[in-house]
Amino acid sequence: MVDEDFQGGEMRAIQTVTDVNLAERSVLLRVDFNVPLKDGQVMDDTRIREALPTIRHLLKRSAKVILMSHLGRPDGQVDLRYSLRPVARELSKLLSRPVLFIENCIGADVGQKLEELDEGSVILLENLRFHGGEEANDPAFAAQLASYGDAYVNDAFGSAHRAHASTVGVPALLPIKVAGFLMQKELDFLGAKTAQPERPFTVILGGLKVGDKIGVIDALLDRCDCMLIGGAMAFTFLKAMGMDVGKSPVEKDRLEDVVHAMEKAKKLGVELLLPVDTLCTDRLDLAAGTVGELRQWTGSIVEDGWIGVDIGQLTVERYARAIAAAKTIFWNGPMGIFEIESCSKGTFAIAGHVADADATSIIGGGDSVRAIHQSGRVEDITFISTGGGASLEFLEGKVLPGVAALNSKDA
Ligand code: ADP
Ligand code: 3PG
Ligand code: MG
Numbered sequence: 001m002v003d004e005d006f007q008g009g010e011m012r013a014i015q016t017v018t019d020v021n022l023a024e025r026s027v028l029l030r031v032d033f034n035v036p037l038k039d040g041q042v043m044d045d046t047r048i049r050e051a052l053p054t055i056r057h058l059l060k061r062s063a064k065v066i067l068m069s070h071l072g073r074p075d076g077q078v079d080l081r082y083s084l085r086p087v088a089r090e091l092s093k094l095l096s097r098p099v100l101f102i103e104n105c106i107g108a109d110v111g112q113k114l115e116e117l118d119e120g121s122v123i124l125l126e127n128l129r130f131h132g133g134e135e136a137n138d139p140a141f142a143a144q145l146a147s148y149g150d151a152y153v154n155d156a157f158g159s160a161h162r163a164h165a166s167t168v169g170v171p172a173l174l175p176i177k178v179a180g181f182l183m184q185k186e187l188d189f190l191g192a193k194t195a196q197p198e199r200p201f202t203v204i205l206g207g208l209k210v211g212d213k214i215g216v217i218d219a220l221l222d223r224c225d226c227m228l229i230g231g232a233m234a235f236t237f238l239k240a241m242g243m244d245v246g247k248s249p250v251e252k253d254r255l256e257d258v259v260h261a262m263e264k265a266k267k268l269g270v271e272l273l274l275p276v277d278t279l280c281t282d283r284l285d286l287a288a289g290t291v292g293e294l295r296q297w298t299g300s301i302v303e304d305g306w307i308g309v310d311i312g313q314l315t316v317e318r319y320a321r322a323i324a325a326a327k328t329i330f331w332n333g334p335m336g337i338f339e340i341e342s343c344s345k346g347t348f349a350i351a352g353h354v355a356d357a358d359a360t361s362i363i364g365g366g367d368s369v370r371a372i373h374q375s376g377r378v379e380d381i382t383f384i385s386t387g388g389g390a391s392l393e394f395l396e397g398k399v400l401p402g403v404a405a406l407n408s409k410d411a
Pocket of ligand 1: 206208230231249335336364368
């Protein structure tokens, strides 16, 4: 049954690149090429590769493909550490064809340069956030960008929660505004597949802050059969149940929220599981990535002065059973401080169980995605979202401005 309270974009069928004729048009394609760079090299090209199907589709139709993206947060200033030039090089390699990089995204000569190019060209404009007008959704900035194209395609799911010029202002000015294949895939997996999941539906939530995820916890409790909690945020739940958590992180201002979540789970008959054992240390230096002595406490209790850093073995075994029984799995948030090897066992064990499961498995969130990559099991996951904040906001049921800006199927 469709959850009627759910307001996410998947409730409205959005037009996609296959619904409109884009042949020989100048297409403004918003992509999320906000990728990690180091010494001018792209460290992870996932977001670039994921945009290729849409780019290839447009090229097959002899469209002129004008790519727009942001990278990092240069705050409206030109800062070449955030230049998209390395991304243009990487894209050119992946497409096996030239990609013209234009050193500004607006300006007197940009329109002229674009005019001179033939259909079938691929162009990447410099970082949109070198101009304050992008994040401010400035009408004049949006109008300049919009003047370069006669159709708009948004494949930047990762940026769809931002109401910026390139996600909202530009489509408002163009009659054709549709989703690319990546956008469509994200909306399908994070939307329909979790709103009408094949059951049992097991949700695994971990990571740092309950505060950031309470909306997701609340929304997913309406849809899942079982919720497994790990990571730092488990301690706020345990504390709310009256357990001793030692010096583990607890968000005091969220104790009431988690009590509500536990009550809601009970009312709805959702099995909400908390760690039954915890790996702890007596000393933690996050910046240095070091821990002191490590011990495992059983029974949801952490001794005085000790800090919980990972779920324990019994918890992994208990959670593994809920994962193996599932037909749909959504995972967000690591089970422990997986960046430190001695605290990473729980996260990687859970990653392995999710990968082994005979289920539709969906993973979202920057650190969780990093963990699954590190575990080497990416191929065994059904869908990995390219969105961080966007995937969480979408799952919460929020309307994403970048999705709301696109034409409906019945338009
Ligand atoms: P995601 O990016 O997947 O949404 P989060 O950003 O919420 O995940 O959380 C990831 C961070 O949570 C990681 O850096 C990890 O080290 C941290 N974390 C997980 N468990 C603990 C813990 N027990 N104590 C402190 N930090 C933790
Ligand atoms: C992301 O990486 O989550 C998106 O590209 C959005 O970036 P932002 O949080 O800087 O808006
Ligand atoms: Mg994170």
